[in-house]
Amino acid sequence: SPTPTQATRRFSAAAFVDPLPLSTDYNISKTVKGADACSEIGVSSLGINGPSTIYKNLSYSELHEHEVTNKEGAVATTKYGDVFTVDTGKFTGRSPKDKWIVKTPGSPLEDQIWWGSVNQPITPEIFEDLFETATKHMDAKDEIYVADLYAGANKSSRKRIRFVHEKAWQQHFVTNMFIRPSEQDPIASDEIDFTIINACSATNEKWKEHGLNSEVAIAFNIEKKIGIVLGSEYGGENKKGVFSLMNMWLPMNDQLSMHCSANVGKDGDTALFFGLSGTGKTTLSADPNRALIGDDEHGWDEDGVFNFEGGCYAKTINLSEENEKEIYQAITKNAMLENVALNGDDNVPDYDDVSKTQNGRVSYPIFHIPGYHEEQVAGHAKNVIFLTCDAYGVLPPVSRLTSGQALYQFISGYTSKVAGTERGVTSPTSTFSACFGAAFLTLPPTRYAELLQKKLETHGSHAFLVNTGWVGGGYGVGNRMSIKDTRACINAVLDGSIHDSDFEEDPIFGLAMPKTLNKVDSAVLNPRNAWTDKDAYDKQAGELADLFKKNFEKYAGETDYAKYGPK
Numbered sequence: 001s002p003t004p005t006q007a008t009r010r011f012s013a014a015a016f017v018d019p020l021p022l023s024t025d026y027n028i029s030k031t032v033k034g035a036d037a038c039s040e041i042g043v044s045s046l047g048i049n050g051p052s053t054i055y056k057n058l059s060y061s062e063l064h065e066h067e068v069t070n071k072e073g074a075v076a077t078t079k080y081g082d083v084f085t086v087d088t089g090k091f092t093g094r095s096p097k098d099k100w101i102v103k104t105p106g107s108p109l110e111d112q113i114w115w116g117s118v119n120q121p122i123t124p125e126i127f128e129d130l131f132e133t134a135t136k137h138m139d140a141k142d143e144i145y146v147a148d149l150y151a152g153a154n155k156s157s158r159k160r161i162r163f164v165h166e167k168a169w170q171q172h173f174v175t176n177m178f179i180r181p182s183e184q185d186p187i188a189s190d191e192i193d194f195t196i197i198n199a200c201s202a203t204n205e206k207w208k209e210h211g212l213n214s215e216v217a218i219a220f221n222i223e224k225k226i227g228i229v230l231g232s233e234y235g236g237e238n239k240k241g242v243f244s245l246m247n248m249w250l251p252m253n254d255q256l257s258m259h260c261s262a263n264v265g266k267d268g269d270t271a272l273f274f275g276l277s278g279t280g281k282t283t284l285s286a287d288p289n290r291a292l293i294g295d296d297e298h299g300w301d302e303d304g305v306f307n308f309e310g311g312c313y314a315k316t317i318n319l320s321e322e323n324e325k326e327i328y329q330a331i332t333k334n335a336m337l338e339n340v341a342l343n344g345d346d347n348v349p350d351y352d353d354v355s356k357t358q359n360g361r362v363s364y365p366i367f368h369i370p371g372y373h374e375e376q377v378a379g380h381a382k383n384v385i386f387l388t389c390d391a392y393g394v395l396p397p398v399s400r401l402t403s404g405q406a407l408y409q410f411i412s413g414y415t416s417k418v419a420g421t422e423r424g425v426t427s428p429t430s431t432f433s434a435c436f437g438a439a440f441l442t443l444p445p446t447r448y449a450e451l452l453q454k455k456l457e458t459h460g461s462h463a464f465l466v467n468t469g470w471v472g473g474g475y476g477v478g479n480r481m482s483i484k485d486t487r488a489c490i491n492a493v494l495d496g497s498i499h500d501s502d503f504e505e506d507p508i509f510g511l512a513m514p515k516t517l518n519k520v521d522s523a524v525l526n527p528r529n530a531w532t533d534k535d536a537y538d539k540q541a542g543e544l545a546d547l548f549k550k551n552f553e554k555y556a557g558e559t560d561y562a563k564y565g566p567k
Contacts, residue, residue, distance in 0.1 A: 026180045030056040041146055042189035043164060046197065046226075047132075050139040056146045057181070058171060060334045066168035073169060077346040078331050079321070083362075085337035085347070086169050088233040091216070092339045092357035094240060095232055096439055098216040102127045102223070109222060112252070114444045126210045127221045127228075134228045137202035138164060145171040148187040149178035151242050152299060153376035154306040157255055160187045161242055162195040170198060172336055173235040176363040178242070179310035179376075196227040196241060203231040222248070235338055235363065239313060240440055243297050246308055248442035255301040256451040259437030261285035262293040262305055264378040270305050271494055272298070274436040275387030276415045280468045282314065283483070284387065284490055286326050291373035294366065300455055306377040312369070316340055316360040319351040326369055327362070335364035380459040383493055384452075385466055386436070391416035393470035393478045394541040396527050397520065398489035399511035400503065403456050404564035406463035407449045410435060411561060412548060416469060430544070432551040446558050464493050465511065472530040474540055481524075488519040508541045509566050 033053045038044040041054045058066065064084060067073060073086035096118070103110060103121035113119050138144055145165040152158035163174050181187050203215040216231035218241060227245075229237050243259075250257040260274040263285050270293070275281035282295050294307035295314070314327045316337070321328040331337070331349075340360040341353035351360065366372050386409050388395060401409065413433040434445035441448065456463060468486050472478035492498040492514075501514035504526065516522050524530045531537040545566035552562050 027059045028183055029058045029062055047135040048138045051141050051144045053143040054146055063168055063172040070168055072167055074347050076337055076342055076349050080329055080332035083331055083335045083337055085340055088339055091232040091234040093359045094236050095216050097213045098218055100219040102221040114441055127219055130217050130219050130228045133202055134197045134199040137199040147171045147174050151178055151246055152308050154303055157301055159193040160191050162192045164197045173363055174238050176311040176365050177239050177309055194225045198229040200229060200233045243440050244442050247440055250299050251443050251447050255299055256455055258298045260298055261295045262298050263287055263290040264293055264373055265290050268379050269382040270378045271383045272381045273385050276433055276436055279387035279389045279415055281387055291371050292369055293373045293378055304379040305381055311363055311365045313361055313363050316351045316362050317354055317358050330364045330368035331362050335362055337362050381461050384461050384463045387466050387468055388415045390467045390469035391475040392540050392544045393474040394527055394544055395467040396513040397467050397481055397524055399465045399513050401463040401465055407453055408561045408564040409465055410452055411445050411449050430547050471524045485520050492517050508545050
């Protein structure tokens, strides 16, 4: 029988016009030297004229040579090859309180952006100060790095992004994470849709005068098509900055942008996996019987589902070959480690050492994953799966959602986070993140919900809620759902056998729960039955239901989806 990639390649070729290829053969580098280097590459229009050498879209081998020569980090010895590793200093994660968007009075965007703690407004004048700081910093360099890359694998809606960096490893990062152009599919300088100037070692010394949060600034002037990074070396600012932009561009064209993983089966059936950190999004979408489209950011337009990225950015905390084989083996030549502890003279990574940060990461091109879906585009989603890690132990392992319930769960974006047991914490912390990615939404959550509703109804997609959290009791009493049982639930969704089950309705949450499901203990399918103390279950379920209702109060007047929530 054909492999997933072979089968879906035929399907994608039929469903998509001229899909963008992803190749392991990446060699379109260009080094320009001399007084006219900036004008030849096209950065002089930004006010950057000083550098006499510009390295554009370097190959992987060239990037590695520059990283080592510039002493930007260290070479780590891994089981599957030597990889470069960097330390990003003070910032080992995103700095959300330092993210800003220009708000121009009277502009078309003024009434469309979801202004607030996620998208904080600044004036055009403040942005100009930040822009001047970044460009002066770059202008003083002798050498800079420029990379032109694609965001979005479908040619009909992709964007051409230019990154201007001061360090080779940052070009390495974006080369891994975005879609690499080729000689057959180049990006011309006059075709750039947006430019990000990452002057990471410069800071905003006027931040108090500007009324900002700190000397760090991640700022976007959407109308001028310019983004600025000051004061943070964290690689994820490049990745999520572009994701926030895609979360504006696509919905404004009635196309859905999504914070999810996606895979496709041998018959061309696409599945989406929404979920916050710790829910199993990456693990469950990595399936030996299905081809991975992508692990984090996707779009859904009139053609189907497509990846925004050309690589993966995975956490390395407690990583081992036994628990995350695909990720572990992807750490080979061309991958890059970020904020990972190294041991011994050979610099062997220690993924259990989190003294620097619990957010150690590895970035790698997606072709490091065996059986990845080469075209990165596939048909419309047949199944949409919302993953939650419910530490209350009251949500069923799997439930089938109506269209209304799907929208309610999508806007709610619920999961639970539990602190480490070494701190003696035994009660869960509930988290609600709209659309399973509130930190990256540029428009109001209800806009994405409206688009999802259209997709579900137009394509007859099925929606499910899968709980990868606790069963038989809450955290500290019950047990975590086994990956075996969760995988069986997912398989029943993907092969359609779940629809053959008889269902019963949860009296509090209104969810349709299968009474029986192949290879899953029927005693856990209805979570109340799995609890010894039924009164304790009822109390716990009521508490979680109240949290859902309280969280949804913020959407009162914007939507009537509340009627699809807990009773």
